Amino acid sequence: MLVNLNDLLPSAAVSDGAVACCNVFGLEEAKAIIAAAESISLPVILAVNKDMVDLVGVEAMGGMLVPMAKASSVPVCVHLDHCYEEAIVYRAIHSGFSSVMFDGSQLPLEENIRRTRQVVDVAHAVGVTVEGELGSVPYEEGRDHIISMATLPEEATRYTAESGIDALAVSVGNVHRKTEANSPIDFDLLKKIEMATTLPLVIHGTTGIAEADLLKLKQQRVAKFNVGTTLRMAFGQAIRESMQQEPDKYDRQYFAGKAMPALQNEAARVIALLASSRQPLLK
Template sequence: MLVNLNELLPSAAVSDGAVACCNVFGIEEAKSIIAAAESLSLPVILAVNKDMVDLAGVEAMGGLLVPMAKASSVPVVVHLDHCYEEKIVYRAIHSGFSSVMFDGSQLPLEENIRRTRQVVDVAHAVGVSVEGELGSVPYEEGRDHIKSMSTIPAEATVYSQESGIDALAVSVGNVHRKTEANSPIDFELLKQIEMATTLPLVIHGTTGIAEPDLLKLKQQRVAKFNVGTTLRMAFGNAIRECMAQEPNKYDSQYFSGEAMPALQAEAARVIALLAARRRPLIK
């Protein structure tokens, strides 16, 4: 069933668990991730990132993912990840996305608030949830123009109240696209942010965070973890292994199909790891 963030995150924020938000790049990832969530009877968020927006466009991705979400036996959010342009956000909303992220983290606070508020007003009018970011989560590789800047608690209060967002992505030492789990999480800063806002919090760069820290984070008000690299690694490594074993095959669909069980297994591991110990009932 297709849902938005507001149907999942408020309860997750006050539980000892969170919802996994998994990057998808095509039908293989979408099918594998939804199957993993269904096997656990847990909700999941499918995220479309900037790379897929640039390659396929939000209309094509919405056309692919929204029907799959609606057909699922568990709640599924179709979410537009890090988007810096309002026109693309509005196209995503028109294409059926149930949630969007307008990322104004590279802007001055006042402009971030103003532009995010405009997106929120449009999105909320049609039942679409909105995530924003304050501070700036850096990238291990690629997107060198993205700043590395921790979230300032006092600004989080103002931004949360004036922007109208439903979830707040924070920068507390987490880093996008890391292949090793060694990001140093500033739990004291996170505590200060939790005191500054009542919103559900979001952590990007989950692959780079050590499991003990993930287990600790999910017991805070962190309600959503964005996951990408570990899923791509599982899928890519399985494809490589299959191609090495069958060098005379050339059908990409065949290799992707052979690798999907590995992707589903990794997705299930992540979804279960982040979930609350006492599982919410799926209605």
């Protein structure tokens, strides 16, 4: 069933668990991730990032993912990840996305609030939720223009109140696209942010965080973890091994199909790791 962030995150924020938000780059990933969520009866968020928006457009991704979400036996949110352009956000909403992220983290606070508020007003009018970012989560590789800046608790209160967002992405030492789990999380800063706003919090760069820290983070008000690199690694490695074993084969669909079980297993592991230890986050 298709849901938005408000169907999932408020309850997760007050539990000892969170919802996994998995980057999706094609049909095979979407199918494997939804199957993983269904196999353990937990919700999942499918995220479309800038690379896929640039490659095929939000209309194509929405047209593929929304019907899959509606057909699923578990709640599935179709979410537009880091988007810096309002026009693309509005196209995503029109294409059926149930949630969007307007990323104004590179903007001055006043402009971030103003532009995010405009997106929120449009999105909320049609039942679509909005994630915003305060501070700036850096990238291990790629996106060289993105600055690294910690979330300031004193700005969080005003930003969340005036922007009207439904979830707040924070920068507390987490880093996008890391292949090693060694990001130093500032739990003292996170606690101050929690005191500054009542919104569900979002952590990007999950692959780069040690499991012990993930288990600690999910017991805070962190309700959504964005996961990409570990899934890409599992899928890519499985494809690589299959191609080496069968050099006479060449069909993309054949090798993607052979790799889907590995991706499904990794997605199920991550979804379960981040979920509540006491009860599923289904409503």
